[in-house]
Amino acid sequence: MITHAHKPERSIPPPHPKRWAGLAVLSVSLLIVVMDMTILNVALPAITADVRPDSVQLLWIVDVYSLVLSGLLVTASAVGDRWGRKRTLLTGFAIFGLVSLGVLLAASPAHIIALRALLGIGGAMIMPSTLSMIRTLFTDPGERATALGVWAAMAAVGSALGPILGGLLLEFFTWQSAFLVNVPIMVAAIVAGVLLLPESKNPNPGRWDALGALLSIAGMTALVYAIKQFGKEGLADPGALISLAVAAAALGWFIARCLHRPDPLLDVRLFKGPAFSAGTIAALSTSIAMAAMLLLIAQWMQLVEGYSALETGVRLLPTAVGAGVMSPLAPRLADRFGARAVLAGGLLVSGIGFLVVFAVPTPPGYLAVAVALLLIGSGMGALAIASAVIMSGAPPEKAGSAAAIEETSYELGGTFGVAVLGSVAAAIYRDRLPVPDLAEHGLHGPAAEAARESLAGAMEAARSLGPAASRLVGEAQDAFSASLGLFGLVGALIMLLAAAAVWLLTPRTLDLSAGHH
Known part of the structure; x- marks a missing residue:
């Protein structure tokens, strides 16, 4: 069970002298990879206008990054355990930077899809390496909990900063800048990584499977x-x-x-530890809710409220503020109230944020949305200790497996959130825009289907209607706002169920400052 403080831990090596500088490199690189998942949320209209992808291609532009990244996470972390985590990380940086530069040659939807897929390969090499290297850089359990809190804050803030950075870039540059911004950062990350990060690997990895x-x-x-x-x-x-x-x-x-x-390749036996399972559930459910929330709120702000990409990004800031304030506090709160209370409490706070979206009248005002985003971000910040809980359940030589499982749960959660909660919202939206109503507005066939597919599709289709366009756009916006409200209820239920599961699974006596148990 728990390793008590008085029990000597002979195997603990001395702390790495450059560990905090190394953490800065790992955190910034994670920030970029996570931002790349959401930066396109605000760039999609500009990409659509420029390269004219059809609806299937547009979905692939968005989806293929997470599809490739999640597919390769387990293999990439196993490669890192064997080949060296620093070497894997630096290779990931190089791929990410070079592929981002390739956007200058992209002239068709197929090119952009290929670039996003290759970025997924780089991302898969970076993400688990950052987490498992923190496990080896920070040998002191108390310091490690703090470092993992910083790491989790970057993961939370990154997804919220993506639309802000995307909006800022689109205000002044073309959509290609959403890719090119990665290039100088990756060059700097390679230089800093070479100088600051130690190499680490599993000393007994066994045969490659x-x-x-x-x-x-x-x-x-x-x-x-x-x-x-x-x-x-x-x-x-x-x-x-x-x-x-x-x-x-x-x-x-x-x-x-x-x-x-x-x-x-992946030590699934780690799930025998209830704390490890609880941390994984927390990571999974948080990213389910967060990914869907950001996607839908970003669309609502741009297409219903009429904000520009930059204005939208700025109005999503409460999420990053909540996460940024709570993440560094989470380890200290866990010391005082226990890891179980903070982990389950974070999910509960996020759940209340979703309930706000559901409870306010439609269409919601920005103040209600800002409160909801602040609560969801704060809840995510409290979950900074989920990483510490997961990594405390894994011995150092299994750091790669633990990191892969956590990263996979974040990735799957993000994908699941957009797919499942996004489709719940889409189904409600379609239900509010029946085909006969659209026919009355003069929309038939493919145009009517496009209008029912998405709010952006409805606004595009309305352009052909002349004076009648404003009525259709108004109805479509009302339908989208209604779908956002019900989505809030589904998100709240997911968070509250996850909070209950985490409370039951996390050992009451779990002490993150006591190290591996």
């Missing part, structure tokens, strides 16, 4: 694809069902291999 790597890539990619398809096409979509079956078979086989090998 090539089949296991293929199964994890196929299974994770198929699972994320299935979730996205169910969100778009409904639960009866044959493509999604086939993809889900492939995911179940591949991941089932992968888990069986991991359980029966002495040197598994």
Whole structure:
């Protein structure tokens, strides 16, 4: 169970002298990778106007980054354990920077999709490496909890800063700047990484499991694809069902291999620890809610309230403020009130934020939305200790596996959130815009379908209607606002269920300052 403070820990090496500078490099690199998931939320209208992707291509531009990233996380972290985490991280930086530069040659939707996929490869090499290197840089459990709090704050703030940075860049430059901003940062990260970060790897990694790597890539990619398809096409979509079956078979086989090998690619036995499972549930549910919330609120601000990309980004700031204030406080709150209270309490606070979105009359005013965003961000900040809880449940040589599981839960959560909660909102929106009503406005066939597909589609279709356009746009905006309200209720239920699960699973006596237990 818990390693008590009086029990000597002979195996603890001395702290790394450049650990805090190293943490700064790891945190900034994570910030960029996370921002890349949401920076396109505000750039999509400009990309659409320039390269004219069809609706399928547009979805792939958004989705392929997380699809590739989540598919490769397990394999990339296993490569880091064997090849060296610093080497893997620096390679990820180089890929991320070079691919971002490639946007200058992108002239079609297919080019942008390919670039986003390659960025996913770089991101998969960066994300788990940052987390597992913190585990090896910070040997003191108290310092490690603080460092992991900073790391989690960057993950939370990054997703909120993405739209702000995107809006700022689009105010002055073309949409390509959303990619090019990565280049100088990655160059600086490579230089700083070479100078400041130590190399670390699993001293006894065992034989490389090539089949296991293929199964994890196929299974994770198929699972994320299935979730996205169910969100778009409904639960009866044959493509999604086939993809889900492939995911179940591949991941089932992968888990069986991991359980029966002495040197598994991913140590799924870590889930035997209730604290580890609780931290993973917290990470998963938080990112489910956060990803969907940011996507829908960003659309609502631009398409219903009429804010520019930059104005939208600035109005999303309460999330980053809440997370930024609470993240550094979380380890101290955990010392005082216990990790269980802070972990479950964070989910509860986020749940209340979602309830605010549901409870206010539609359309909601910005003040109510700002309060909701502040509460959700604060709840996420309290969850900064989720990383510490997860990593406290893993010995140092299993840092890669623990990091991969946490990163995978964040990635899956983000994808699941956009797909499932996004599709709940989309279903309500479609229900409020029936085909006969659109026919009355003069919209038929593909134009009517586009209007029911999204609010952006409705506004595009309305351009052909002349004087009648404003009535259709008003109805579509009302439908979208109504969908946002009900989405708040679903998000709140997810958060409250997760809070209950985390409260039951987290050991009451868990002490993050006591190290590995």
